[in-house]
Amino acid sequence: TIGQITMTTEMAMTSLATSGIQQLGPALNSALLIGRGGATIAAASSLASAVSSATEQGLLLRGGIKINKKQKEAQVEDNNVLGMPPVARSVLCMAIAMALHYLGYSFARPTTMALFTSEKTGYAGNTAALPLAMAFISPFALVLLMGYGRVLEKFGPRGALMQTSAFCSAVLCSSAFLIVFSQQQGWELFDIPFVKFVSGPLFVFRESYVALLTSQYWSFIASTLNPAQSAKWFAPIAGLTSFTSIVAGLGVKEVVKKLGLPGSLLATGSMLLASLIAANGAYSIAEKHGFNPADEHFKKQAAKEAKGKPKRGKQLEATEEENMVAKASKLFKRVPVLGALFMEILSSQGLATLLNVCFVSKLSSAIPDDAERAGWMGKFFALINVISMTLQFTALPQLMRFLEPRYLWRALPLITILFTTFQSFQVDPSLYVVSASLLAMKALEYSARRMLDEMVYVPLDYESRYVGKEVIGVFGYRFGKSAMSLALSAINACFGNLEIQQLSFLTSGASFLWLSAAWKLSNLVPTRKEADEAYSKRK
Numbered sequence: 001t002i003g004q005i006t007m008t009t010e011m012a013m014t015s016l017a018t019s020g021i022q023q024l025g026p027a028l029n030s031a032l033l034i035g036r037g038g039a040t041i042a043a044a045s046s047l048a049s050a051v052s053s054a055t056e057q058g059l060l061l062r063g064g065i066k067i068n069k070k071q072k073e074a075q076v077e078d079n080n081v082l083g084m085p086p087v088a089r090s091v092l093c094m095a096i097a098m099a100l101h102y103l104g105y106s107f108a109r110p111t112t113m114a115l116f117t118s119e120k121t122g123y124a125g126n127t128a129a130l131p132l133a134m135a136f137i138s139p140f141a142l143v144l145l146m147g148y149g150r151v152l153e154k155f156g157p158r159g160a161l162m163q164t165s166a167f168c169s170a171v172l173c174s175s176a177f178l179i180v181f182s183q184q185q186g187w188e189l190f191d192i193p194f195v196k197f198v199s200g201p202l203f204v205f206r207e208s209y210v211a212l213l214t215s216q217y218w219s220f221i222a223s224t225l226n227p228a229q230s231a232k233w234f235a236p237i238a239g240l241t242s243f244t245s246i247v248a249g250l251g252v253k254e255v256v257k258k259l260g261l262p263g264s265l266l267a268t269g270s271m272l273l274a275s276l277i278a279a280n281g282a283y284s285i286a287e288k289h290g291f292n293p294a295d296e297h298f299k300k301q302a303a304k305e306a307k308g309k310p311k312r313g314k315q316l317e318a319t320e321e322e323n324m325v326a327k328a329s330k331l332f333k334r335v336p337v338l339g340a341l342f343m344e345i346l347s348s349q350g351l352a353t354l355l356n357v358c359f360v361s362k363l364s365s366a367i368p369d370d371a372e373r374a375g376w377m378g379k380f381f382a383l384i385n386v387i388s389m390t391l392q393f394t395a396l397p398q399l400m401r402f403l404e405p406r407y408l409w410r411a412l413p414l415i416t417i418l419f420t421t422f423q424s425f426q427v428d429p430s431l432y433v434v435s436a437s438l439l440a441m442k443a444l445e446y447s448a449r450r451m452l453d454e455m456v457y458v459p460l461d462y463e464s465r466y467v468g469k470e471v472i473g474v475f476g477y478r479f480g481k482s483a484m485s486l487a488l489s490a491i492n493a494c495f496g497n498l499e500i501q502q503l504s505f506l507t508s509g510a511s512f513l514w515l516s517a518a519w520k521l522s523n524l525v526p527t528r529k530e531a532d533e534a535y536s537k538r539k
Contacts, residue, residue, distance in 0.1 A: 086289040091224055093282035095237045097275040098217040102241040104271025105210050106248030106381065107255065108172065111264040112206045114256075114374035115199040117364050121179070121261075122199045130360055131488040133203050134353060138475070138482030141208045145474045148212060149327075149467070157293055157466060158283040161216045162276060168209045169272035175202050176265035202265075208478055213272075215473035219465050220282060222457045223293035227531040230458045231400045234451045239392030242385040242446060249382025253375030261374070293462070328471040331463060338468045340521040341456055342476045344409075347517040349480030351416070351510035352445070355438045357488065358423075358503050366431045384439055388447040396448060405452050406522035412444050413515035420507040429500055437507065456525060459534035484510075 084092070116122040116133070123129035152160040178198050181187075187194035221237065222230065255264050286292040332339035367373045399408070419437040423429050457465045491498060498506075526534060 086285050087224060087291065090282045090285040090289075090291075091221055091237075093278050093285065094217055094220050094224075095240050097278035097282065098214065098237075099240045099244040100271050100275035100278060101210075101213055101217065103244040103248050104268035104275070105206075106245040106378070106385075107252060107264045107271075108206050108268040109381065110249075110252050110374045110377040111256070111261050111268075112199070112203045113360070113377060114370050115179070115261055116203045117360065117373065118199075118370045120193070120370075121183075121195045123196070129200075130357055131485040131492065133200055134207070134485035135482050135489060136204050137207045137485075138479040140204050141211070141474050141478035144208055144212050145470060148470055148474070152466065152470075157216065157219065158280075158287075161213075161220075161279055161283075164212055164216070165272050165276040165279070168213065169269040169276075171205060171209075172265050172272070173269035175205075176262035176269070179262045179265075180260075207481070208474070211473045211477050212470070213275075215470050217279065218454050219457070219469055220279075220286075220293055222454055222465055222469075223462075224286070224291065225458070227455070227458050227528065227535050230455050231405075231528065232397055234454050235392040235396040235400070235447070238447065238450050238454075239389045242389035242392060245385040246382045246389065249378040249380075249385060252378030253371070256371055256374050261370075293465075327463075327467055331468045331471075335460060335464055335468065337456060337521070337524040337526075338460075338464060338472065340517075340524045341453070342472050344514070344517040344521045345472060345476040346480040346483070347510070347514040348413075348445070348449070349477050350484040351420075351507060351514050352441055353481045353484040354488075354503060354507045354510055355420075355434075355441055358429075358434045358500055358507065359438045361503075362429075362431045362434045362500060380435060380439070381442075384442045384446065387439070387443040391443070391447040392451070396451060400451075404527050405455055406525045406527070408448055409452055409518050409522040409525060410515075412449055413511060413518050415444060416441050417508070417511045417515065420504070420511045424501070424504040424508045426504070427501055429504060434500070452525075455531075459526065459531045 116130070148160060148164060151163050155163065175198055179195055182194040182198065189197060221234075225233065252264065255267060259267070283292065332342065363373060363377065367376055416437075419440045423433055423437045426433055457469055460468075488498075
């Protein structure tokens with residue numbers, strides 16, 4: 001049965017993950033001997049041991065329910081079989097699900113970019129194409145967000161993650177087949193190769209789906225660990241995703257050579273199905289042992305029904321659709337830190353868009369071959385993830401022991417300003433100078449900023465973690481990119497295509513805007529003591 005398969009998968013994954021490697025150093029040493037696939041298990045083992053240890057030291061479940069005698073006995077029984085308590089196993093399964101998601105995404109990112117910038121399948125030489133495509137990301141993300149809201153309301157967090165994962169996998173796989181068939185048959189639409197009508201929307205979809213799924217993985221983890229544990233273990237959990245991204249980045253070129261660009265998309269779809277199984281295992285463990293985050297959702301639904309809901313009809317459906325936008329507006333007023341985080345994300349993603357446009361423009365002219373360009377981009381993002389993973393497993397956990405999050409929020413844009421200012425002073429910045437600015441921004445975003453972002457949600461309520469988080473993660477990120485892309489498109493239309501140095505001046509200005517927004521956010525981010533108190537009040 002499906003339940004037995006899920007249980008077997010869950011036991012197999014957690015057994016592998018507790019194979020005796022206890023810390024990062026041994027994990028990486030083993031990785032050198034057992035290859036890429038084994039390295040993933042080694043890294044997961046190190047993380048599992050850490051989370052397991054933390055859980056055994058008095059973990060309080062979400063909602064403030066202490067582990068009772070019956071649960072302790074269940075934990076002991078499970079430990080005898082699998083070596084880890086239930087909370088650690090559920091967090092590990094979700095971390096593996098997220099790592100598999102990023103493994104696939106790291107194939108999709110360079111693949112979709114190569115398709116989009118190709119002369120045969122995309123829009124090579126058209127510098128206005130990328131900003132225009134990115135302008136569509138925000139509206140499309142809003143459509144995905146509205147769909148997610150409906151599924152979440154009807155099926156809860158678990159059902160929402162299962163259905164959205166399956167949907168994204170289906171889109172990627174069907175796009176791969178459509179690209180192959182359209183090229184083989186020579187399909188055209190309005191005298192334009194049909195494949196170009198696939199590569200554009202596919203690029204937009206890839207930019208949108210990653211945040212939709214990532215936010216749901218983190219929502220579960222943030223709902224399971226307390227503020228002190230999140231400060232310690234969020235960085236290593238994110239480090240596991242960096243590790244799998246490195247593996248994918250280094251392997252993209254070989255995969256594309258053997259399977260082609262459509263084959264790389266199929267690999268992404270397959271990874272999403274594997275992540276779905278791991279995520280389902282995480283929710284199964286949580287449900288079995290009484291700390292399922294979805295319980296808060298169904299309690300709210302039961303409370304509404306107890307008050308007496310009107311019969312379902314068009315009026316009720318319109319009220320439920322009453323939207324993510326209305327809910328988010330009320331939520332941001334009630335929880336000011338979320339509104340400040342939304343503005344910080346708009347500014348940071350505006351800067352990221354500018355840096356990305358500089359990078360893609362320079363890369364397209366420097367490396368015209370599609371496969372070579374995809375391989376170069378894969379290695380570039382692998383390097384970003386190497387730096388991110390190093391920070392996530394070493395410096396950041398130590399730093400967060402004594403440094404308040406607000407100070408790190410302020411430091412990130414200051415570091416980026418150094419790179420963008422240097423780039424601005426170059427008349428014709430080289431590919432390596434442009435790449436360095438994007439690398440600095442992305443490495444800080446993937447490591448420190450991702451961790452800080454998730455820590456904001458831990459002491460907050462269910463609506464903030466599952467509704468506010470999706471609005472910010474899916475729409476906020478994409479709206480920041482789309483707004484900047486629309487601005488660039490307008491500038492290109494009025495004054496012609498901007499040169500790299502002109503774009504570099506804009507990146508410096510955007511860096512200071514990010515600094516301003518991050519500083520305002522940092523003043524609202526709670527200290528560790530305040531976060532613990534807020535978390536305790538919800539017990």
